[in-house]
Amino acid sequence: MAICVNNRNYKKYYSGFNSTILNMAPKKVAIVGSGNWGSAIARIVGSTAKENPDTFDQTINMWVFEEMVDGKKLSEVINTTHENIKYLPGKKLPENVVAVTDVAETCKDADILIFVIPHQFVTKVSNDLKGKVKKDAVAISLIKGLSTAKCDGIKLVSSEIKEILEIEVAVLMGANLAPEVANDNYCEATIGIRNQKHGEVLKTLFHTDNFRINVVQDIEAVELCGALKNIVACAAGFSDGLGYGDNTKAAIIRLGMMEIIRFVNQYYPGAHLSTFFESCGLADLVTTCYGGRNRRVCEAYVKSNKSLAEVEKELLNGQSAQGPLTAEEVVELLKKSDSGSSYPLFVAVDRICKGELQPKDLIDCLRNHPEHE
Numbered sequence: 001m002a003i004c005v006n007n008r009n010y011k012k013y014y015s016g017f018n019s020t021i022l023n024m025a026p027k028k029v030a031i032v033g034s035g036n037w038g039s040a041i042a043r044i045v046g047s048t049a050k051e052n053p054d055t056f057d058q059t060i061n062m063w064v065f066e067e068m069v070d071g072k073k074l075s076e077v078i079n080t081t082h083e084n085i086k087y088l089p090g091k092k093l094p095e096n097v098v099a100v101t102d103v104a105e106t107c108k109d110a111d112i113l114i115f116v117i118p119h120q121f122v123t124k125v126s127n128d129l130k131g132k133v134k135k136d137a138v139a140i141s142l143i144k145g146l147s148t149a150k151c152d153g154i155k156l157v158s159s160e161i162k163e164i165l166e167i168e169v170a171v172l173m174g175a176n177l178a179p180e181v182a183n184d185n186y187c188e189a190t191i192g193i194r195n196q197k198h199g200e201v202l203k204t205l206f207h208t209d210n211f212r213i214n215v216v217q218d219i220e221a222v223e224l225c226g227a228l229k230n231i232v233a234c235a236a237g238f239s240d241g242l243g244y245g246d247n248t249k250a251a252i253i254r255l256g257m258m259e260i261i262r263f264v265n266q267y268y269p270g271a272h273l274s275t276f277f278e279s280c281g282l283a284d285l286v287t288t289c290y291g292g293r294n295r296r297v298c299e300a301y302v303k304s305n306k307s308l309a310e311v312e313k314e315l316l317n318g319q320s321a322q323g324p325l326t327a328e329e330v331v332e333l334l335k336k337s338d339s340g341s342s343y344p345l346f347v348a349v350d351r352i353c354k355g356e357l358q359p360k361d362l363i364d365c366l367r368n369h370p371e372h373e
């Protein structure tokens, strides 16, 4: 049975780690995932590793969930053309990023593991790695969602990885639409980690002229901002599909932000308000509500007679919109604490995604929001 992590023992998990990532020897980095964001981040860490040869090993393994694309194995295409033609077409990957199809092989010598897969695959992939990673490795999760493992309370993706692999897990979240990051457009991101020294090493790995990193200690708040904004982006997409304009979207962003803060305070009290104004907070909410896949899929859902799954398949070519599943997970959790009425936006998104409400009912759900009392 999965172990549930409540607030108190979760904090205990994060104390007292030390690892070889503080050693002088170059650290080996592995990327677990090679989708849209996985490939964009591979461009960054491939180049920072090259710029810091004393700190990082020059070869970075990237796990590829093998599939055939145009009659060829995706891993072989990546290793010969240095381009992920399916998930990040048109952008070259650094040649020191090597596609590997066996996840245990990818990670076996790694000191730093970057987890970047859609959250529904975390349990399986982490179990495939169980007992096969270095005991003192440090992981960093770029995954936006909650754990899908059965559990009585809340379980963060980072805590699930941590429980299974028994290593420290940090998080990186931010306003980071992958195609724009891959275009080297200026943006920011937030690393959440308790161990400041490890935070410095991770910052060196991700920080570039156009990808600016802040490090904070509120891991849970950082991670939950990343997960929950995808639900709000679905509401923004419904609103766009209905043609409601920018004032309505601004209201959705504001109410969504208030629900995110309320949720973090309910499950992990004590987060600093300033964390919600880091890139992981308001900035990610805004960018996703304007430019994200969740928004796009939900807008198209309103305008078509198709199911969400059909629309996602047609629009995203194998990529994944994490908002509908996250809404379901969050609402399940809220039911257990009988607190759904404090989160009308989250609940409405879940019910619209499940076909229990019409998209046009969204506004009725927001009209009497607790924020208006």
Ligand SMILES: NC(=O)C1=CN([C@@H]2O[C@H](COP(=O)(O)OP(=O)(O)OC[C@H]3O[C@@H](n4cnc5c(N)ncnc54)[C@H](O)[C@@H]3O)[C@@H](O)[C@H]2O)C=CC1
Binding pocket: 033, 034, 035, 036, 037, 038, 039, 064, 065, 066, 087, 116, 117, 118, 119, 121, 125, 142, 143, 144, 145, 176, 177, 178, 179, 318, 319, 320, 321, 322
């Ligand atoms: N794409 C973006 O702009 C951003 C995404 N994120 C987050 O990063 C995480 C990963 O997202 P993306 O890299 O965009 O992935 P994606 O949405 O491109 O998903 C496709 C990936 O899933 C893999 N996949 C498919 N079936 C699988 C299976 N059964 N087991 C394991 N992997 C499988 C595919 O091989 C492919 O690598 C998500 O949590 C997302 O919310 C975070 C910031 C930006």
Ligand SMILES: O=C(CO)COP(=O)(O)O
Binding pocket: 144, 174, 175, 176, 177, 178, 230, 233, 284, 287, 288, 291, 292, 293, 294, 295, 320, 321, 322
């Ligand atoms: O997390 C993201 C941007 O920071 C990507 O959002 P989407 O998954 O909605 O595209």
